[in-house]
Ligand SMILES: O=C(C[C@H]1NCCC[C@H]1O)Cn1cnc2c(c1=O)CCCC2
């Protein structure tokens with residue numbers, strides 16, 4: 134199958150599967166919930182890695198690698214951290230036909246792998262701060278419907294883990310990392326996100342505070358968590374006994390201080406979000422910044438009337454244009470396959486999301502120009518050959534910027550200020566998120582979830598089997614709406630009438 138048959142608007146789930154497979158981004162694998170990340174998608178991940186590695190290196194974070202196996206004892210070192218997640222943990226119990234004496238978990242995340250060694254390595258305050266990151270895959274045997282890139286049983290991610298003397302240093306880093314996450318989405322993937330902090334109910338149980346970047350899929354009206362950066366406080370250092378003597382202490386009385394920790398993660402879910410937001414009914418639409426091929430050059434306009442000489446001149450022109458673009462760092466390629474028509478090639482590269490196509494034929498050679506066609510909005514423009522490089526550099530940046538602008542507009546117009554409860558569920562049902570003055574009480578969040586769960590039969594639910602879930606709090610945005618302002622002691626929570634503290638973003642989500 135070549136093109137996309139499902140409509141993004143009316144059959145989103147099928148549309149998404151067709152786009153990720155027919156654009157050659159991913160293939161299904163014979164283990165349920167596992168997928169093959171193919172080169173086009175892996176190139177996107179590599180751009181994210183390069184950007185993020187440069188960012189964390191500037192923050193003094195060093196990359197490392199810990200084993201993927203976790204002993205049962207180590208994993209259960211921190212009870213409440215793990216109890217909620219135990220069903221998701223995959224275990225190795227045999228080698229060949231021999232049972233392992235001690236079953237080994239495959240890391241679902243690495244806190245319990247790393248922190249016993251933090252305790253060993255950190256003795257003095259001079260050993261602080263410790264800042265490490267690892268790029269690896271983790272395994273979580275999720276039972277909810279798997280979704281390519283968004284929810285897979287094994288996924289690639291980075292996980293950063295740091296230890297500091299003080300909360301302030303730790304929290305500063307938490308926010309610095311969150312900024313890097315926002316920049317990855319906005320500057321690389323052209324995906325707008327909202328930065329904020331998670332509610333008590335939604336935060337990582339092992340931590341003190343979870344900050345997050347939240348994105349939104351207009352086609353389904355659902356929010357999606359894009360990456361998290363946690364201030365863990367001293368919870369884990371108390372469990373794993375990661376202590377230093379108080380540098381202010383006297384030589385005789387030197388109390389032990391538990392270090393302040395952080396952890397932060399971003400996964401290949403980023404790729405799925407990018408596909409869902411930018412893709413259209415012709416297939417994938419790649420932001421130039423992360424496109425392996427930014428420009429595809431296709432010869433055209435050659436009919437039986439033309440001579441072999443004409444064909445050769447057109448082919449040479451394509452190769453010359455390709456070489457000129459490569460010389461200025463534009464990732465260009467020519468499709469000179471002689472067994473396909475130009476039209477076939479146009480569709481072939483549109484499905485694959487190549488941001489810009491150049492069509493070159495005999496007439497273009499006469500005019501010393503080429504025809505450019507944008508993938509994002511199909512706009513065509515003639516480009517003078519003697520201004521090729523500068524024009525295309527501008528055009529590729531324009532495409533990148535326009536993709537973010539369009540996506541941000543689509544996001545902003547779907548975030549509705551809701552000041553009375555009667556508007557809450559109708560707003561969700563119109564595929565929007567709600568921004569409400571909220572009391573931040575956990576039981577209020579439970580009530581909101583219960584009061585906003587639609588009946589089970591629902592055509593909008595992504596995974597048909599799963600009844601369309603109620604709304605959850607996505608985050609308390611760092612940038613709080615100012616109009617109308619929340620007046621402490623006066624503005625009431627939209628759901629329960631208690632005093633509202635801050636605006637909260639609520640919605641259905643992945
Ligand atoms: O992974 C985290 C916290 C933290 N881990 C490191 C990266 C940042 C951040 O996600 C939360 N979490 C999610 N999911 C699971 C676990 C878990 O701790 C533990 C076991 C199985 C599933």
Ligand SMILES: [Mg+2]
Nearest residue numbers: 218221273275
């Ligand atoms: Mg999970």
